[in-house]
Amino acid sequence: MLKVADVNITRKLTLSDSAGVSGILGPNAFIINHKLFDINYIEYKVPIGNTEIWEITSSSIFGHPFHIHDVEFNIISINGAAPDPALAGWKDVVFIPGRNGGGPGNPGTPSVVKFIAKFEDYADALHPFMYHCHISLHEDEGMMGQFVVVGSPTDVDDKNKDAFLFSVYPNPTSNKLFIHFSDPSQSAYYIKIIDVLGRGK
Ligand SMILES: [Cu+2]
Structure with missing residues (x-):
C-alpha cells in the first residue's frame, strides 16, 4: 500500500453536470474539471516517480x-470515511457518488473521494494516459481527460539517487546504455528499464 507521507502533490478534480452540450446526450453532459474532453489538451504533467493524491469532488x-x-491506486476516503474492506485493495476504478441532496437553486453537498497512486510509467503527448467515467455513454460524450508522465527515459528516481553512486551514459541514447556503479559497498542492484511508450523490457 502507498503511504500518504510519500505524496508529492494533491490534484483536485471536479465532476459536474453541464447543459448546452451538443452530441448524442445533448444538451446535458457530465464533465471533468469543467470541460469536455479535448484530444489536443493535456490536463496534467505528472513527474515520473510521483506519488500523488487525486481528490475528486463531484457536484453531479x-x-x-x-x-x-497507467496506475492502480489505493482509496483513501469516500466522503471522509475509510473504504470498506472490499474497496481497500488495489483498484483502477472507484465509484464517485452523486452529490447529496440538492435541487433547483440548491447545490446540495458534493461528494469527495480521495485515492493515492504512484506514477512509474512514462507517457508523452503522443500517447498520453486517460482518466474517464467508466460509463461508456458519459465517456463518449466527453467525460474524459488526458495526462502525461514526464521525465527523461533514462532519468533516475530522485529518492534513490543519493543512496548509491552511479552514472548513466550516454544520456539520452537510442542504442547502448552504460551504467557505471562506483559504490563499493553495494553488491546487487535492481534496474527497471522502460521505453518511451512506458513498455517494460
Ligand atoms: Cu459517468
Missing part, C-alpha cells in the same frame, strides 16, 4: 465510476 446529480489508465 449522478454517480460516476472513475477510471484511470
Whole structure:
C-alpha cells in the first residue's frame, strides 16, 4: 500500500453536470474539471516517480465510476470515511457518488473521494494516459481527460539517487546504455528499464 507521507502533490478534480452540450446526450453532459474532453489538451504533467493524491469532488446529480489508465491506486476516503474492506485493495476504478441532496437553486453537498497512486510509467503527448467515467455513454460524450508522465527515459528516481553512486551514459541514447556503479559497498542492484511508450523490457 502507498503511504500518504510519500505524496508529492494533491490534484483536485471536479465532476459536474453541464447543459448546452451538443452530441448524442445533448444538451446535458457530465464533465471533468469543467470541460469536455479535448484530444489536443493535456490536463496534467505528472513527474515520473510521483506519488500523488487525486481528490475528486463531484457536484453531479449522478454517480460516476472513475477510471484511470497507467496506475492502480489505493482509496483513501469516500466522503471522509475509510473504504470498506472490499474497496481497500488495489483498484483502477472507484465509484464517485452523486452529490447529496440538492435541487433547483440548491447545490446540495458534493461528494469527495480521495485515492493515492504512484506514477512509474512514462507517457508523452503522443500517447498520453486517460482518466474517464467508466460509463461508456458519459465517456463518449466527453467525460474524459488526458495526462502525461514526464521525465527523461533514462532519468533516475530522485529518492534513490543519493543512496548509491552511479552514472548513466550516454544520456539520452537510442542504442547502448552504460551504467557505471562506483559504490563499493553495494553488491546487487535492481534496474527497471522502460521505453518511451512506458513498455517494460
Ligand atoms: Cu459517468
